Structures are given as C-alpha cells and as structure tokens.
Amino acid sequence: MSSGMEEMASQIDDLQKKAESDAQSAGSLEALQAVQAAFIGRGGALNEILRGIGKMPAEQRGQVGQMANQAKKTLEERFALRRKELEAAAGQAEQSKVAQYDPTIPARREAVGSLHPVTIVQRQIEEVFSRLGFIVVTGPEMESEYYNFEALNIPPMHPARDMQDTFWLGNGKLLRTHTSPVQVRAMEKYGAPLRVIAPGRCFRYETIDASHENTFFQLEGLLIDRNISIANLIAVMKLLLTEVFQREVEVRLRPGFFPFVEPGFELDMRCEICGGAGCPTCKHSGWVEVLPCGMVHPNVLKYGGIDTDVYTGFAFGLGLTRLAMMKYGVRDIRVLNSGDLRGIIAAEKLTGPTIVNGSRP
Ligand code: DAH
Secondary structure, eight states, X not given: OOHHHHHHHHHHHHHHHHHHHHHHHOOSHHHHHHHHHHHHSTTSHHXXXXXXXGGSOHHHHXXXXXXXXXXXXXXXXXXXXXXXXXXXXXXXXXXXXXXXXXXXXXXXXXXOOOOOHHHHHHHHHHHHHHHTTOEEXXXXXXEOHHHHTGGGTOOTTOGGGGGSOOEEOTTSOEEOSSSTXXXXXHHHHHOSSEEEEEEEEEEOOOOOBTTBOSEEEEEEXXXXXXXXXXXXHHHHHHHHHHHHHTSOOOEEEEEOOOTTEEEEEEEEEEOTTTTTSXXXXXXXXXXXXXXXXXXXXXXXXXXXXXXXXXXXXXXXXXXXXXXXXXXXTOOOGGGGGSSOTHHHHHHHHHHOOSOBTTBOO
C-alpha cells in the first residue's frame, strides 16, 4: 500500500470508530439522526474524505472507494441497530407512563353552565302566559317621561313620581323605573282586545341593600277585553303563582295605590324563605309583596287609544327579580347582578342544570 493509501485507510478507519462510538452514546433518536448526518450524510465527514480521492493516482481510487463504501455500509448497519435500541427504550418509557395512569381516580366534574335564575323564572312565566294567549313584548329601557309617567296617569309634579327614584338622562329621557310604560305602547300598537306580558330590566336611583338594587327585572302584564273584572285578575294571578311555585301558594290582597290602576292592590305571598316566621327578606312581616296589580285606570286606556265604553282591563307588575329570589332562596338581591355564582348555583340545585353542552335540554 502506498503511503497516500495508508493515510486514507487510517482516516476512514478513525472516522468509522468515531462514528460508532458517537452512535452508541447518542441518547435519543434525534441525537442519532444528527450523528448519522455528520458522518455519512451528504455533507458528512465520509464524503469529505472521498473528495480527496481525486488527487490520488487513478489505480488507487477504486480501492479507496471500496474502503469508503464498506465503511459506509458498516456504519449504516450500526446506525440501524442503534435506532432499534433507542426505539425500544422509548416504547418502554411510554409504557411506564401508561402504567402510572390510575383509571379508578374519579373523573373531574365538568362545569355545566346554567341560565340566570331571573331568566329561568322569566321563561317559565312566558310559557304559562303564552298558553293563556298572551304575547310577549318588550319596550325601551331608555324611556320617555311621557310613557314612564304621564301616560300612566302620573302628571308632572304629581307626588306619585316621588315613589320612583329615577335616573334622568342628559337627553331628556330617563331609565325606565318599571315595565308599566309598555302598557300604553302595546295599546297603541295592538289596540283591544289585548293580552300582553312585557318582561324587562328596570332602574331606580336606590341605595343598595339586601333587597334593593339599582337594576332589577319586572314583568308587566296587561289584559284588555269586554267584561273584565277583578275576579279575572285574581284567577290569573293565582294561576301564575301556582305555576311558578309548583304548588298552592298562600296569598293576600291589600289595597294599594298606583295612579294607573283603580282599584289597585298589593298581592302578597307567604315568605318562602322563613315560611312566615319573619326574616330580613320579608322585613320580618312573614309576607312579601310580589304582585302589585289592579284594574287599568280609564285615563290610561284613553292614553292608549282604547274605547273605555267597551273595554276594561287589568294589569300587574310582577317583581321578577324578587320572585326569583323567593323561588330559589336567594337572600341578597346583590348576588344576582354580581359575578358571585352562589345565587346561580342555588337555582341550579333546585332545578338541575339548565344548559347542557351549550343547549337547553
Ligand atoms: N309599575 C309599578 C311599580 O313598579 C308596579 C305596578 C303596580 C304595575 C300596579 C302594574 C300595576 O301593572 O297594575 O311600582
């Protein structure tokens, strides 16, 4: 062998040994891949050596080429072997991970969303009244003074305005203090005979405590037809409360003053929270006002363009928020407008989840 050949042979030999030891110490498939590329890849060390072949005498080239090819073959086999070893080791690691999984651990309970208690009660009442032939309408939350007061028989300067602390807006309008303005709006739009309910958000400039909020929900009801009397009013109110509470509820009727009804009543219900013994929610009286109502005042019918010689009607203003509190035992009204979910959870406990996988059951 010429000295050039010898040198070449030892270079190839060294390279092969180095490659073998590097492959052995490669701890992962990625590392092995890198070793392979470094030695027998396109730009690898072996090709680098082979580039020197050109400078050798022609008769020696074949032999060197053969040595190089042999080394490459050997290395390929070595790499393949090492790859198998590494793959087996990775498989074992995966297996031991599976072994750590304990199928007896109870599954984590998925958080299931729920409708707001007020929404639940609202929908329930809408359903009851739809069966009785009422339509569900809405009115603006930013209301005119005319619909909120005047058309309800509460003229400017009338002391009844003091009963409702109002948010007045810079544009001359106000945030409606009740859903009653929808009464005259509905009369104007649909005429008589008429059966509507109007649920919605109301606002009062209130000092907030356990039973007062600046934002709350009411549900207005209005029925106008021929020969409507207080007997019809009482029958419908009892049906409503029986449906909401799913049992016979104890009620009492007291005279109540509202300028838009004559006669007007306060319909009270036995407090659901204390059962009548007295608690902060019922102001220790055992009764909670749930349903102010009455026969629609002729002036209001006239504002709505209804012929008072032919038609009479009754109206009621249900405190939707208060009713939801009663139904679900929510003691503090502030919970309902806050991010505190305990009130919502209280409702869910009684009714079950109302949204499952994003849709109502
Ligand atoms: N709008 C009244 C309020 O918020 C409640 C009310 C009373 C509504 C009597 C009515 C009614 O429809 O007939 O204080």
